[in-house]
Amino acid sequence: MTSEKLTVDDLARRIGDCAVLLDIDGTLLDLAPTPREVWVPLGLAKTLSQLHERTSGALALVSGRSLNDIDLIFAPEQFPAVGGHGAEMRVSINNEAVAVHAPPMDKELKRRLAAIAKLSSGILLEDKGYSLALHYRLAPNAEKAIYEAVSLIRADLPNAPIEVLPGKCVCEIKHSGFTKASGVRELMTHEPFRGRRPFFIGDDVTDESVFAIMPDFGGLAFSVGRRAQGVAGHFDEPRDVRAWLARLVDGEAAANR
Secondary structure (H helix, E strand, O other), X not given: OEEOOOOHHHXXXXXXXXXXXXXXXXXXXXXXXXXXHOOOOOOHHHHHHHHHHHOOOOXXXXXXXXXXXXXXXXXXXXXXXEEHHHOEEEOOOOOOOEEOOOOOOOHHXXXXXXXXXXXXXXXXXXXXXOXXXXXXXXXHHHHHHHHHHHHHHHHHOOOOOEEEEEEOOEEEEEEOOOOHHHHHXXXXXXXXXOOOEEEEEEOOHHHHHHHHHHHHHOOEEEXXXXXXXXXXXXXXXXXXXXXXXXXXXXXXXXXXX
């Protein structure tokens, strides 16, 4: 990881005053052919649990996945989280999930979007409740056809309150009005996150809205796989993020000895 502003030791000394915000797919976890095939490497859940403890609960996963999906991936561990691109939020592991600005997507619109998956047997349809994702990692040649089909539907329904999120081999369509950034803003109004200096690590286009608001909280953003505009540093791949977080925990422990 390269950073012009903070080292691991710097953050380790300040971790008690920080909020740790982490994207999942492509950031903590390596991407897989399908969303169900991702796996949590040995030691990661322990690292996250230690960071959760040492920040007094101010660690949150920030993902396009639903809270239920996040919990299944990290089971039996649970963490505070912003799910569904800001549609859902759990501010602590002892709280019920709270929906935030998340009206349901129109059923007929969802049906029409879902039909796009029939363009190729390799397109995987994922209904996240607040959004619909069309994964084409197994059918990369279908990318253009997918986006053209989505554009036709949007042209036919110009007043539909939807937003298209291009990702890594995925086209996701969600209700407009909420984003990962709006979810993080809401999260930062709650204890134990309120008043802390956040740092956020993400990899995709959908994470850029969170990168952009980090200065509003005196925080820092780090990108994965590319150097996104305005970030303090970047990691080459998820395993580098995992190793850095593990060193952060070790450094914090050393600082307290």
